[in-house]
Amino acid sequence: MQAELIEIRNHLAQHSPFDDMAEDTLDQVVSQIEVAYYRAGSTITELGDLSTHLYYIRSGAVEIYRRSGELYNRLSEGDIFGQFGLMMNKTVRFPTKALEDSLLYLIPAAVFQQLWETDESFADYVEIEDRTRLRTAVSRREKGNELMTARVTRLISRPPVTAPTTIRLQEAARIMTEEGVSSLVLMDESGDKPTMAGIITDRDLRTRALTEALPSETPIRDIMSTGLITIHSRAFIFEAMLLMLHNNVHHLPVLDRDEPRGVISLADVIKYETQSSLFLVGNIFHQQTVKGLKAISKDVRHSFVRMVNEDANSHMIGSAMAGIGRSFTQRLLELGEEKFGPPPVPYCFMALGSMARDEQLVVTDQDNAMILDDRFEPELHDGYFLSLARFVCDGLAACGYRYCTGDIMATNEKWRQPLRVWKDCFSDWIDNPKAEALLNSNIFFDLDGIHGDTQMAEELKALIAGKASQSQRFLAYLARNALNRTPPLGFFRTFVMEEDGKQNNTINLKRRGTAPISDLIRIHALACGSRAQNSFERLQAIGETRLLPEGSVENLRDALEFIAIVRIRHQALAIEDGREPDNNVRPEDLSPFERNHLKDAFQVVSNAQKFLRYRYQAPVGRSLG
Missing domain, CATH: 3.30.460.10 (Beta Polymerase, domain 2)
Structure with a gap:
């Protein structure tokens, strides 16, 4: 292959949808590429023209317009355009102009057609827009993690062992021993239909009965746990894990139509939850001194890295780390x-x-x-x-x-x-x-x-x-404050770098990524009167209203998840390399996949901030914060 074609091939291989393409296929594409140069301000395609090529931007910047003449998008190095005309009616649907002097690679319509029909990844990419691509990227991660897809019923090995609340302490201990279980579900049989009233565990027998030297005839209702934390049978294992972490419970009754179907224990989840964050929480509560807590605190980072390497999502990791921090406290x-x-x-x-x-x-x-x-x-x-x-x-x-x-x-x-x-x-x-x-x-x-x-x-x-929720003035000022932290995306979808000493030429994924999203989600949640604290749970509450335009909640959820997981991976890699983790990443250290989808995610945040200003009529001018 000629040196010029090798240079074209190497550049294409860094950007979607060509980065996952088979080598032989990519070689065939490169061999048929045409190269064109457009000066700033010149027209590339006009509405209604015959669609003859898929365009790839090697350098420069291009503006895409709607039929009305309204600006639709700005594209830069590594982006493609022209695919919609090739797929639809073979005519240009979105006129384009060169915003800067631009060098373009032109892929003939016949080559595009062949790729579209034979390469599933290529077809998926060109058929969907940025925000849908982001959704695909996020869902791909979720499907790859068993904790996210396996339901809690997988952990149930037998029906729950039950007994009436009228039994005595000795009888409860005998039933648990004979059945070989670590928990006993206690049922209130006073009504027409028995209902679950509480639970007694082997830990309760040790701490509440033996330690206090209670008589064997003590009514079990006197020491059983009530106000139970439960989970529905259709919930996922990761939801059970988060419930246990958040509430520091070791046994979780599983309900189906309000009736107990089984009980899953800490040990059951640990078999699946190989990152062992639940095991670490249990170990925290066994420590008797600050020195002991300090000694096991090093395991927090090990647990974090294991969860990242197991492809846990950001909600799981954030909840697990918060559960661990809450347990230390x-x-x-x-x-x-x-x-x-x-x-x-x-x-x-x-x-x-x-x-x-x-x-x-x-x-x-x-x-x-x-x-x-x-x-x-x-x-x-x-x-x-x-x-x-x-x-x-x-x-x-x-x-x-x-x-x-x-x-x-x-x-x-x-x-x-x-x-x-x-x-x-x-x-x-x-x-x-x-x-x-x-x-x-x-x-x-x-x-x-x-x-x-x-x-x-x-x-x-x-x-x-x-x-x-009743103070539009407060929400307006809070919205104006939130607009101070903008995503690091420039005019041409290029990254805007930090300029502060040792962090120069990096992107702070917390200050410029997850924090702006958390801020605007908080404002919408306050507006709809939600008491939720977690950003994903707040988005669910917001989605139950008509506060945001259709599709906005899903877009924000995907953007938050993708930015957070890139930040998480960055920290995990630093720990594995023996470096102190931080929030600052260099774009050159990211994969082309991460760079492309980060741009998509930051664009979602930028659009959401524009709506925030519109929705709350945020006052213009200098912020109060």
């Missing part, structure tokens, strides 16, 4: 209460930010706060809560969760307040959206009560959901 609070004694008044320890959203990764700091009972008296009680907060935050830092540089931690007196004060703060931030109020809203409106009287956190969620 909960165990530190338990140890703190053992050290300092029981709290003088009830309290709730809140996680904020990515941990509250179940979107935490390995590059993270700690954001937390305390809600105190309204009977709290600073001079009598604050010494205890300050000591507890310091113990927990220092312990988290020892386990790899950095101190918050903005001091958003329970050690800060400002973020250790009675419930009534928190309610006043949240109301004031919504009623008076000044700079500091908007900043605080972005941080504190992602919250999750993880220890203590968590109902206090639920009251704050209810206040936010009810009040923010």
